[in-house]
Amino acid sequence: MTHPPPPTLIVVNACIATGDPRRPWATALAIHKKNLAAIASTTEIIKTANSATNIVDAGGRTITLPAGVSVGSAVRVVTTAGGDVMIFLEDQV
Numbered sequence: 001m002t003h004p005p006p007p008t009l010i011v012v013n014a015c016i017a018t019g020d021p022r023r024p025w026a027t028a029l030a031i032h033k034k035n036l037a038a039i040a041s042t043t044e045i046i047k048t049a050n051s052a053t054n055i056v057d058a059g060g061r062t063i064t065l066p067a068g069v070s071v072g073s074a075v076r077v078v079t080t081a082g083g084d085v086m087i088f089l090e091d092q093v
Helices: 041-045
Strands: 009-012 014-018 028-032 035-040 056-058 074-077 085-089
Touching: 009 041, 028 041, 035 041
Parallel strands: 009 056
Antiparallel strands: 009 028, 028 035, 074 085
């Protein structure tokens, strides 16, 4: 069984609307290189990290994903000096 590569960035302790009626909210997301790899709970996502993974604590902030973003989408993540996390579809940057 092949395991997916560890994420390069994870955002934890967030409030993320998933758009999935079966699981409408998540608390973390993982990005590998420039692709959204997973949206799940902080507990689930943190398990995928390794020592090279950059971890951003959203501190309970809401993350609104742009329309059309799903697992596999090419995204760009920007963290501001104030700690806000912004996620853009790669073609919107």
